[in-house]
Amino acid sequence: MDRRPDFPETFARLKCESVDDSIFDSIQDKMNDVKHFLMEPKYDNMAVDSFLGLGMETMGISSKMEEFSHGFDFSFLPDYGGLHSCKTQDGEAGLKLEILDGFLDEVDEVEDIYASHDLSSIGNETEVKKKVSESDGHPYGLTNFSSESYSPGISGSIGFSEWSNETVRHTDSKNVSSGKVKDSLATNSNDMRCFYESEDDKKPLSTFIGSWVGRGKRRKKNFRNTSSSRLDSLDGTTSCVSYDFRPRNGPLKKCIHTKTEHTISDDQQTSSESEDYISVTNRSKSRSDRRKHQRMWTVDEVVKLLDGISHFGVGKWTDIKNLFFDSASYRTPIDIRDKWRNLLKACCNIKYNDEEAEEKRRSASRTIPKDILLRVRELASLDSKSLCFAHDYSRSRSTSNRKKKRS
DNA sequence: CTTAGGG
DNA sequence: CCCTAAG
Numbered sequence: 029m030d031r032r033p034d035f036p037e038t039f040a041r042l043k044c045e046s047v048d049d050s051i052f053d054s055i056q057d058k059m060n061d062v063k064h065f066l067m068e069p070k071y072d073n074m075a076v077d078s079f080l081g082l083g084m085e086t087m088g089i090s091s092k093m094e095e096f097s098h099g100f101d102f103s104f105l106p107d108y109g110g111l112h113s114c115k116t117q118d119g120e121a122g123l124k125l126e127i128l129d130g131f132l133d134e135v136d137e138v139e140d141i142y143a144s145h146d147l148s149s150i151g152n153e154t155e156v157k158k159k160v161s162e163s164d165g166h167p168y169g170l171t172n173f174s175s176e177s178y179s180p181g182i183s184g185s186i187g188f189s190e191w192s193n194e195t196v197r198h199t200d201s202k203n204v205s206s207g208k209v210k211d212s213l214a215t216n217s218n219d220m221r222c223f224y225e226s227e228d229d230k231k232p233l234s235t236f237i238g239s240w241v242g243r244g245k246r247r248k249k250n251f252r253n254t255s256s257s258r259l260d261s262l263d264g265t266t267s268c269v270s271y272d273f274r275p276r277n278g279p280l281k282k283c284i285h286t287k288t289e290h291t292i293s294d295d296q297q298t299s300s301e302s303e304d305y306i307s308v309t310n311r312s313k314s315r316s317d318r319r320k321h322q323r324m325w326t327v328d329e330v331v332k333l334l335d336g337i338s339h340f341g342v343g344k345w346t347d348i349k350n351l352f353f354d355s356a357s358y359r360t361p362i363d364i365r366d367k368w369r370n371l372l373k374a375c376c377n378i379k380y381n382d383e384e385a386e387e388k389r390r391s392a393s394r395t396i397p398k399d400i401l402l403r404v405r406e407l408a409s410l411d412s413k414s415l416c417f418a419h420d421y422s423r424s425r426s427t428s429n430r431k432k433k434r435s
Numbered sequence: 436c437t438t439a440g441g442g
Numbered sequence: 443c444c445c446t447a448a449g
Contacts, residue, residue: 322443346437
């Protein structure tokens with residue numbers, strides 16, 4: 029055996045490092061060597077062996093595990109058992125691959141955080157997506173061309189082709205492969221569904237918060253009748269401090285305040301105590317509490333919404349949700365309907381161009397691309413109810429303007 | 436259960 | 443985003 033003198037130190041150092049994330053960091057270089065194996069399922073065992081062997085061949089060391097592991101304690105690998113069990117059993121190998129996938133997913137999610145944190149940096153987002161699709165071998169390339177790329181297939185018959193051309197620019201016109209894959213995309217609803225599912229994860233940061241706090245329980249009816257109301261909606265099992273990172277003009281400080289108080293009180297307060305807590309803080313937290321679970325709508329989501337409306341029509345919110353937001357469990361049909369309503373309002377602000385609308389456009393609808401607003405208007409013009417709403421909305425707003433001016 | 440409307 | 447009423 030031809031062990032190099034520095035070899036023990038290498039692993040001694042490795043062992044000394046804390047278990048949580050540093051192990052992965054240490055072996056990440058080695059992982060690059062075997063990355064291509066991870067992409068090919070048929071190399072599962074090889075991949076795991078190479079991964080756990082830490083590229084011994086390249087270090088000039090025998091690849092025999094028995095020899096290699098002699099004298100070294102690999103128990104620092106959390107839950108992995110010894111190396112012996114790792115290398116032979118398929119089930120365990122699968123487990124390791126899952127763990128690896130988990131790591132990669134984490135990388136993916138973190139990058140998504142950065143990507144979606146700022147809507148204006150869509151260019152960066154596509155960059156990130158490219159990187160991810162390169163690094164994990166998952167067909168993430170699908171996300172590189174946005175839903176606009178096939179929207180002519182659905183909405184073209186209604187005449188939004190200029191919209192489609194317009195918006196491709198917003199997402200990923202740079203992607204070289206985009207056109208090629210786009211051609212291979214059939215536009216029937218089945219393929220469309222797959223596409224949207226793969227396109228799911230443009231997650232704003234609060235997505236993860238949402239998945240922690242569990243939207244399902246929140247939807248429980250009559251939960252207000254329970255003694256501790258929403259404080260118990262987390263079921264006392266939360267160990268994560270929820271935090272809302274979405275960009276906002278409002279009092280973020282206040283928001284954090286109430287949330288940390290919640291997490292403190294969740295575990296220990298009895299129901300009567302929390303009742304007192306509610307009565308004390310009800311007034312102060314009522315506003316922020318109401319929108320605690322708010323999640324920013326990404327441009328892509330709005331596009332999906334518009335595609336859905338042009339596909340099913342206004343009012344078919346459940347259908348739109350099922351087909352276009354199936355993977356986005358946090359968007360209920362009601363949420364989608366509300367977003368459409370808000371889009372109509374934003375539309376009115378442009379349509380009726382008075383001073384206040386100008387003001388509002390700068391603040392509220394500033395983040396909405398103009399082509400989206402154009403498309404909203406076109407869709408609204410096809411729907412009588414939307415037209416009524418827009419008309420009523422603008423009228424009520426102008427009357428309130430008049431009242432303001434008189435006083 | 437789904438949608439519409441108000442908050 | 444939440445709640446409620448109506449179909």
